[in-house]
Amino acid sequence: xxxxxxxxxxxxxxxxxxxxxxxxxxIGGIGAALLMRKIPGAWNMPYMMAYLMFPHYVGVVIxxxxxxxxxxxxxxxxxxxxxxxxxxxxxxxAASNVFSxxxxxxxxxxxxxxxxxxxxxxxxxxxPVMIEGLPSAMEVNPAASVSLKAVLCGVTLSLMQIIFFTTxxxxxxxxxxxxxxxxxxxxxxxxxxIGSIGIAALCGKYDLPDMLLNLLPSVVCMRQSSxxxxxxxxxxxxAMIAETVIVYTLGSLYFRKTDxx
Amino acid sequence: xxCVLKTNNLCKHYKHFKALDxxxxxxxxxxxxxxVGRNGAGKTTLIRLVxxxxxxxxxxxxxxxxxxxxAKIAHSRRRIGAVVETPSLYLDxxxxxxxxxxxxxxxxPSFEGIPELLQLVGLGDTGKKKARQFSLGMRQRLGxxxxxxxxxxxxxxxxxxxxxxxxxIIEIRELILKLxxxxxxxxxxxxxxxxxxxxxxxxxxxxNSGRIVREMSAEELETACRKCMRVTVTDPAALxxxxxxxxxxxxxxDDTHANIFANPVITELVLSLKxxxxxxxxxxxxxxxxxxxxxxxxxxxxxx
Numbered sequence: 081x082x083x084x085x086x087x088x089x090x091x092x093x094x095x096x097x098x099x100x101x102x103x104x105x106x107i108g109g110i111g112a113a114l115l116m117r118k119i120p121g122a123w124n125m126p127y128m129m130a131y132l133m134f135p136h137y138v139g140v141v142i143x144x145x146x147x148x149x150x151x152x153x154x155x156x157x158x159x160x161x162x163x164x165x166x167x168x169x170x171x172x173x174a175a176s177n178v179f180s181x182x183x184x185x186x187x188x189x190x191x192x193x194x195x196x197x198x199x200x201x202x203x204x205x206x207x208p209v210m211i212e213g214l215p216s217a218m219e220v221n222p223a224a225s226v227s228l229k230a231v232l233c234g235v236t237l238s239l240m241q242i243i244f245f246t247t248x249x250x251x252x253x254x255x256x257x258x259x260x261x262x263x264x265x266x267x268x269x270x271x272x273x274i275g276s277i278g279i280a281a282l283c284g285k286y287d288l289p290d291m292l293l294n295l296l297p298s299v300v301c302m303r304q305s306s307x308x309x310x311x312x313x314x315x316x317x318x319a320m321i322a323e324t325v326i327v328y329t330l331g332s333l334y335f336r337k338t339d340x341x
Numbered sequence: 342x343x344c345v346l347k348t349n350n351l352c353k354h355y356k357h358f359k360a361l362d363x364x365x366x367x368x369x370x371x372x373x374x375x376x377v378g379r380n381g382a383g384k385t386t387l388i389r390l391v392x393x394x395x396x397x398x399x400x401x402x403x404x405x406x407x408x409x410x411x412a413k414i415a416h417s418r419r420r421i422g423a424v425v426e427t428p429s430l431y432l433d434x435x436x437x438x439x440x441x442x443x444x445x446x447x448x449x450p451s452f453e454g455i456p457e458l459l460q461l462v463g464l465g466d467t468g469k470k471k472a473r474q475f476s477l478g479m480r481q482r483l484g485x486x487x488x489x490x491x492x493x494x495x496x497x498x499x500x501x502x503x504x505x506x507x508x509x510i511i512e513i514r515e516l517i518l519k520l521x522x523x524x525x526x527x528x529x530x531x532x533x534x535x536x537x538x539x540x541x542x543x544x545x546x547x548x549n550s551g552r553i554v555r556e557m558s559a560e561e562l563e564t565a566c567r568k569c570m571r572v573t574v575t576d577p578a579a580l581x582x583x584x585x586x587x588x589x590x591x592x593x594x595d596d597t598h599a600n601i602f603a604n605p606v607i608t609e610l611v612l613s614l615k616x617x618x619x620x621x622x623x624x625x626x627x628x629x630x631x632x633x634x635x636x637x638x639x640x641x642x643x644x645x
Binding site: 082083084086087090091094095096148152153154155156157158159160161162163164337339340341 | 389392419422426438487
């Protein structure tokens with residue numbers, strides 16, 4: 081198991097694509113903070129990134145990371161020398177998550193540090209940024225102040241959502257085993273995000289969307305995307321952890337039985 | 342016989358298609374086992390099962406004496422190196438980096454053996470060239486080098502000379518012979534290029550429609566393909582007595598047929614057989630190539 085983890089992390093650390101993406105994320109985080117430093121609600125940018133952009137982004141980059149395993153058949157080199165399938169799946173999952181989480185953290189930390197150094201103080205009473213057409217769950221609460229707790233809660237939920245989407249992406253990669261997984265990952269993740277936005281928009285109007293508030297990862301993140309700590313942090317986080325565990329288990333069981341060519 | 346790989350009534354079904362249908366075979370230790378069959382006969386499917394890429398539908402597969410259902414099969418597989426269909430490489434890595442990655446997968450503590458391995462497969466001077474830029478032959482050799490990481494004692498090669506130019510074929514052939522003779526590595530090599538296999542293999546397994554039609558040693562195959570006189574007689578025992586007296590090499594095939602590996606004077610043979618109460622029904626020259634032997638075997642198998 082540790083041999084495999086070593087091999088996966090070594091490949092990741094030396095992978096040029098990973099290094100370039102890390103650099104781009106850092107530049108993106110700093111650049112976004114500089115551009116948005118005078119806009120109230122700019123602190124929410126990483127949260128919005130997490131639930132609007134990162135599911136697609138994660139899908140593509142994790143698909144790219146897993147591409148040689150199936151398309152070039154490098155997974156055969158691991159199976160044919162006696163590594164257990166459950167270990168291979170776990171090592172790939174761990175490396176994929178380090179990959180996606182590292183990219184998000186570099187963006188977020190770069191963004192927050194730059195905003196803290198260059199941005200205007202976010203205090204109560206400022207006018208929020210109103211984006212027409214977005215559900216109310218995504219609007220900034222202008223009455224709240226930035227607190228470290230709120231930031232940590234938001235980042236934690238965002239990270240958990242990224243881990244969830246990475247787990248879903250890995251399942252797609254294992255099931256589709258090739259280049260067609262890219263399209264499926266992109267469309268699949270997009271459907272989850274669009275569905276979440278739709279459910280968030282319907283909250284308060286119907287019973288079912290209300291029940292799903294703490295279940296769908298993107299909805300959980302949308303509700304958290306304000307400065308104030310949400311009292312539903314733990315239920316949302318636990319729901320996402322449970323969903324990740326379920327998807328991981330399904331993927332691992334499927335991988336144990338699937339035929340590799 | 343000490344065997345590296347044994348299968349018994351091995352089956353692999355893909356929905357309604359039977360890729361392997363009760364395959365039974367044995368790969369002796371130290372052999373170069375040529376696995377011969379047409380496209381779709383089941384060669385690659387067997388190799389996938391051996392390497393653990395797929396699971397059998399039913400039957401037994403034993404590797405170094407360990408059944409595939411036993412958890413210890415993982416330890417047996419650590420003694421295997423394999424190239425299944427196409428070489429499994431990271432195309433954005435150099436030859437050396439590919440080998441280092443496999444060393445890490447195997448958990449080997451040092452990269453000391455890598456330069457020697459690259460020299461062995463003739464890729465010692467590829468430097469920083471990425472595998473993406475390699476020719477097909479170079480990729481095949483790098484694939485074999487990856488398979489050789491960790492000093493396996495059983496090498497499984499699936500169609501390793503497919504798409505290679507004549508020079509590349511010779512290089513791969515010499516490499517396999519070298520590994521077998523110098524490092525005592527048992528090799529299972531599948532191919533449908535019979536002439537090439539004939540230059541390598543010490544044992545053969547002929548597969549058709551997911552079943553082994555016949556297993557034989559290179560000596561047995563040579564005998565079967567040797568130029569000879571095939572005779573049809575009424576009493577093979579009498580023929581044997583006559584040929585023994587004349588000190589001629591022969592092989593009794595069945596109740597009426599025999600091969601004589603010489604050119605006896607037919608009149609003398611007929612007279613001698615007449616004295617033994619045996620009639621010579623027909624005589625024909627028999628000169629079978631490996632290819633025609635294979636075709637007759639497969640054709641015969643289909644009519645069983």
